[in-house]
Amino acid sequence: MIRRDLFRLAGGVAAGLGCAPALLAATAPIGPGLVLYDERYSDARAFGAVARLDGARAVATGGDVAGLWYGGLEQDSAIGAIAGLTTYADMLVIAGLAAERRRRIVARIAHDARGAAVVAHHVERGAPAIEQRLAEAGAHWPGALWDAFAAAPGRGLKNRGGRGAPRAADNPGMLYSWMVG
Secondary structure, three states, rough: OOHHHHHHHHHHHHHHHHHHHHHHHHHOOOOOOOEEEOOOOOHHHHHHHHHHHHEEEEEOOOOOOHHHOOOHHHHHOOOOOEEEEOOHHHHHHHHHHHOOOOOOEEEEEEEEEEOOOOOEEEEOOOOOOHHHHHHHHHHHHHHHHHHHHHOOOOOOOOOOOOOOOHHOOOOOOEEEEEEEE
């Protein structure tokens, strides 16, 4: 083989490998495939329900994220992105477990219902525009949150889900939504 042909072939292979992630992403399902939620909170239950309607595998944490993870989730090699709506402590545990797999939290939003009739949202990591969208969604913010996490280019955010009682009446405090990428 002539050296020129070898370089041409190597260039074609390199270009093909460079396009592979884009081609795989085009055929991948929208959004996270696994959703973890803290079932003690109505907002988290609504988030899990909306995700389940979109085809995600939604799992209640049962207050034991580490036990759930080591009980079988860490063996699932098909897990892509993971999203959740949990307490801060559970989010920290997930961050550590994700780090073991060389993954990290790419989005994090605080949802504060302490002493307020309206839940306040604060984006700590991720797109700041989500904050405004969640505020506009009002009591339906868990559905808007899922739509933001599951969004693909060209998919608009919808105002759905979260039909339950406001969290302040259910379990006041802070929740954190997050996504491991």
